[in-house]
Structure formats: structure tokens, C-alpha cells
Amino acid sequence: MFSRGVRPVGELVGKKYEVIPERIPQLVVPDLEGFKLKPYVSYRVPDVVQGEFRPQDLFHAVYSQKIAEDFKAGKLDEEGRPQEPSEEEQLTPEVAKAKALMIGSDRF
Known part of the structure; x- marks a missing residue:
């Protein structure tokens, strides 16, 4: 028996093929009744080109604003710690x- 790239949903037991219900894929589809968006994306949508998210970018996105505010408010100790x-700094x-x-996470 050839499966042609499809995973088998059962096994041969003797000469009889028995289907195993747990192996049958089940599609989970949300109910879109009342959903206002169309189920496709137009080909006219502009391409989104995004560069690699580097550690420096992560620092600026998460920490830099808080550090600058703490510095301006004098909320840093002698060693520069807040x-x-x-929560992120802890x-x-x-x-x-x-x-x-x-x-x-954005790691590909």
C-alpha cells in the first residue's frame, strides 16, 4: 500500500486494515459568521520589508526609555543601576x- 506523502490513519492487523481514530486529522476552523473582513489578502498590498531584529534594537525597544527617564529623575545609584x-530589569x-x-519570539 502506497501512501504518497500522506500519513497513515491506521495499521494492518493480519490481513485487515484497522483505522485508528486518533490518527485522523481534525481541522479546527473558527466560525466567521458576522466577520466583516474578507477571507483573502489583495495582491495590491505593498510588500513589508523588515530588517533583522538585533540585540541593540531589543535594548532600545525595552530598556532605553526607562533608563533615560531614571537618569533625568536622578533615580540611579552610584553604579548606574536603577x-x-x-520587571524586565529584574x-x-x-x-x-x-x-x-x-x-x-523573533528568532528565525
């Missing part, structure tokens, strides 16, 4: 790396 650190290097590597 006296009132934000992360350990290991936790920050784990969050960066999570599914959905």
Missing part, C-alpha cells in the same frame, strides 16, 4: 534568555 527596577540572564528563545 533604584526602582522594572530578570536574571538565564530567565531573559529563556524568554527570548520561547516560541513566538
Whole structure:
């Protein structure tokens, strides 16, 4: 029996092919009743070209504004650390790396 690139949904038991219900793919489709957008994207949509998101870009997106505000308000200690650190500033290097590597992060 040739499957031609399709995963089998059962197995041969003796001479009989038995279907295993857990192997049958199930499509989960949302109910789009009342949804106002059309189900396609026009070919006239302009291309989006986005460069690589580098560590420097991440720093500017997450930390730079808070650091500048703390500096202007005098909320840094003698070593330049914030006296009132934000949630992101309290992360350990290991936790920050784990969050960066999570599914959905911008790492391709």
C-alpha cells in the first residue's frame, strides 16, 4: 500500500486494515459568521520589508526609555543601576534568555 506523502490513519492487523481514530486529522476552523473582513489578502498590498531584529534594537525597544527617564529623575545609584527596577530589569540572564528563545519570539 502506497501512501504518497500522506500519513497513515491506521495499521494492518493480519490481513485487515484497522483505522485508528486518533490518527485522523481534525481541522479546527473558527466560525466567521458576522466577520466583516474578507477571507483573502489583495495582491495590491505593498510588500513589508523588515530588517533583522538585533540585540541593540531589543535594548532600545525595552530598556532605553526607562533608563533615560531614571537618569533625568536622578533615580540611579552610584553604579548606574536603577533604584526602582522594572520587571524586565529584574530578570536574571538565564530567565531573559529563556524568554527570548520561547516560541513566538523573533528568532528565525
